[in-house]
Amino acid sequence: MDVVEREKLIIDLKSRIAAGNKITKEEYRQAAEGLILAVNPSSLGYYNGIACGNMGYVRNDLPAEAEKFVERHELEHLLQTGKEKSREFSADLAAVKEYPWGLLQTILFSLRERAKYYNSPQCYVSTLWKTFKVYFLPW
Numbered sequence: 080m081d082v083v084e085r086e087k088l089i090i091d092l093k094s095r096i097a098a099g100n101k102i103t104k105e106e107y108r109q110a111a112e113g114l115i116l117a118v119n120p121s122s123l124g125y126y127n128g129i130a131c132g133n134m135g136y137v138r139n140d141l142p143a144e145a146e147k148f149v150e151r152h153e154l155e156h157l158l159q160t161g162k163e164k165s166r167e168f169s170a171d172l173a174a175v176k177e178y179p180w181g182l183l184q185t186i187l188f189s190l191r192e193r194a195k196y197y198n199s200p201q202c203y204v205s206t207l208w209k210t211f212k213v214y215f216l217p218w
């Protein structure tokens with residue numbers, strides 16, 4: 080999918096959402112196939128995924144359900160209007176409705192994965208707390 084096709088898909092989905100139309104889980108999954116790219120984790124630092132411009136990126140070593148959850152989370156960022164109270168919480172909410180086990184798997188994966196980056200338990204716990212606030216508090 081080239082840049083024009085990606086932009087067209089995002090605009091189409093955003094306008095359907097704005098009009099109150101339901102987008103099915105399958106439609107979101109197909110959109111994610113065109114808009115979200117699995118990449119080497121080293122290119123994302125310690126993040127599971129990121130969305131920028133009209134593309135999203137997820138690390139390619141996520142367990143299956145976590146991958147679906149993070150893809151849907153990043154897709155949601157591409158479709159956000161900017162009016163969300165918390166962009167992260169809002170993206171989590173959209174993703175957890177479709178992939179609840181993916182959320183659990185993402186949390187477990189992240190707890191294990193992040194431990195590799197911190198040699199101090201205090202720093203690890205502090206970072207987990209900051210992450211929790213960003214991703215799981217709705218304000």
Ligand SMILES: [Zn+2]
Nearest residue numbers: 152156167170
């Ligand atoms: Zn996010």
